[in-house]
Amino acid sequence: MGLLAIGLSLAPAGAQFRPSDETPDELPAGPGREETFYACTACHNFKLVAAQGLTRPQWDDSLAWMTKRHNMPDIQGQERELILDYLTTHYPPRAPARGGGWRNPFATD
Numbered sequence: 001m002g003l004l005a006i007g008l009s010l011a012p013a014g015a016q017f018r019p020s021d022e023t024p025d026e027l028p029a030g031p032g033r034e035e036t037f038y039a040c041t042a043c044h045n046f047k048l049v050a051a052q053g054l055t056r057p058q059w060d061d062s063l064a065w066m067t068k069r070h071n072m073p074d075i076q077g078q079e080r081e082l083i084l085d086y087l088t089t090h091y092p093p094r095a096p097a098r099g100g101g102w103r104n105p106f107a108t109d
């Protein structure tokens with residue numbers, strides 16, 4: 001019975017704590033939408049996430065940072081892949097970057 005109690009106390013608080021009335025329906029439809037929404041809105045608005053446009057390795061770094069800095073559960077395996085796929089598909093870097101750098105859209109070369 002002790003194990004059960006521990007399991008319950010580690011359950012994510014996302015279900016109870018909703019910092020806003022955002023719902024996953026407001027996000028672009030696609031695989032991983034709900035998983036991503038609930039994983040991230042446990043602590044903050046999804047707007048904070050949607051404001052970013054990152055490559056897959058950068059999203060992976062963001063997740064690692066959330067875990068290290070803010071104690072986000074260390075999501076691994078298939079669920080992490082799903083979330084990274086979702087974020088990379090719908091929130092990619094805004095300007096097409098070659099070699100990872102920002103390029104001036106007005107550059108003539």
Ligand code: HEC
Nearest residue numbers: 039040041042043044048049052062063066070071072073
């Ligand atoms: C355990 C809590 C927690 C969870 C879960 C969490 N974050 Fe965060 N995140 C934070 C905190 C705290 C901040 C800083 C908020 C602020 O700047 O006010 C933050 C900020 C951010 C930022 C803004 C960083 C910047 O430099 O402006 C991004 C992007 C982000 N989180 C992405 C995510 C993503 C993606 C997920 C879901 C996979 C996620 N977070 C889940 C705690 C969390």
